[in-house]
Amino acid sequence: MNADNDSGSQTSDKKSHSTQAVVAVVVAVIAALATIVAAVITSSKDPAANTGSSTVASTQRTPSSPPPSPSPESVTITHPTPGQGVIGHKGVQLKGTAQNLDGKRLRIFDFADNHKYYLLTAESVPVTNDAWSFFDPQVGSSTPDDNGHAFTLVVTLTDPSCDGTLDTATPNAEGDIVFTALPTGCRELASVKIVKQS
CATH class of the missing domain: 2.60.40.10 (Immunoglobulins)
Structure with missing residues (x-):
């Protein structure tokens, strides 16, 4: 009788662990998908991201304009x-x-x-x-x-x-x-x- 209970208990524990593992995987997949979706939304709102430009490019100094020439007589x-x-x-x-x-x-x-x-x-x-x-x-x-x-x-x-x-x-x-x-x-x-x- 005890042997049967132990056997049933072990089977139940295995099922519980399997279910928990599946839930953990599903949660991890959902979290990964949420991260990807968030990145896509952010990318679509940021023109710099679409053009592939970087923050380094956007902070480059524009060349200064030449000094004004003297006015003619x-x-x-x-x-x-x-x-x-x-x-x-x-x-x-x-x-x-x-x-x-x-x-x-x-x-x-x-x-x-x-x-x-x-x-x-x-x-x-x-x-x-x-x-x-x-x-x-x-x-x-x-x-x-x-x-x-x-x-x-x-x-x-x-x-x-x-x-x-x-x-x-x-x-x-x-x-x-x-x-x-x-x-x-x-x-x-x-x-x-x-x-x-x-």
């Missing part, structure tokens, strides 16, 4: 206005702005319809608070011969080479310093065309 003529009529012997007042000249100077020419440049400024035009002005006392000739003719007032930026040429040029018989082209080192930055009325 800027010269404008605000007066007279294009096409404005002027009385030759009354002259004309020129006004404008100038920025970023970097030590260079302004000189003004009158480009006549004979295609020659007449130097109007014996010296450079002063620039104060980014503004300049110059009075030309005579537009065109003092005679009525060129009434109705157009004259283009040209503001140039000059370097030492240009200034040297202008300062040592010899006037013609009428006292004008005339060039068939702007001298080397004189660079046109602004111009306005006016018309001599009388």
Whole structure:
């Protein structure tokens, strides 16, 4: 009788251990599946994970942008206005702005319809608070011969080479310093065309 009870007890214990082992395996499988599902969900929400990029790649320093280049010279003529009529012997007042000249100077020419440049400024035009002005006392000739003719007032930026040429040029018989082209080192930055009325 005792032998039978022991035998039955051993069989029952074996079944119990088998059941516990199966339950443990099932729990382990479920836990593993839960971990995999969680990893998949996290991966789908993280764009970096989908592209295969790493935290190292995302923290790389972007190259710094190059330093800004200096602004170019800027010269404008605000007066007279294009096409404005002027009385030759009354002259004309020129006004404008100038920025970023970097030590260079302004000189003004009158480009006549004979295609020659007449130097109007014996010296450079002063620039104060980014503004300049110059009075030309005579537009065109003092005679009525060129009434109705157009004259283009040209503001140039000059370097030492240009200034040297202008300062040592010899006037013609009428006292004008005339060039068939702007001298080397004189660079046109602004111009306005006016018309001599009388």
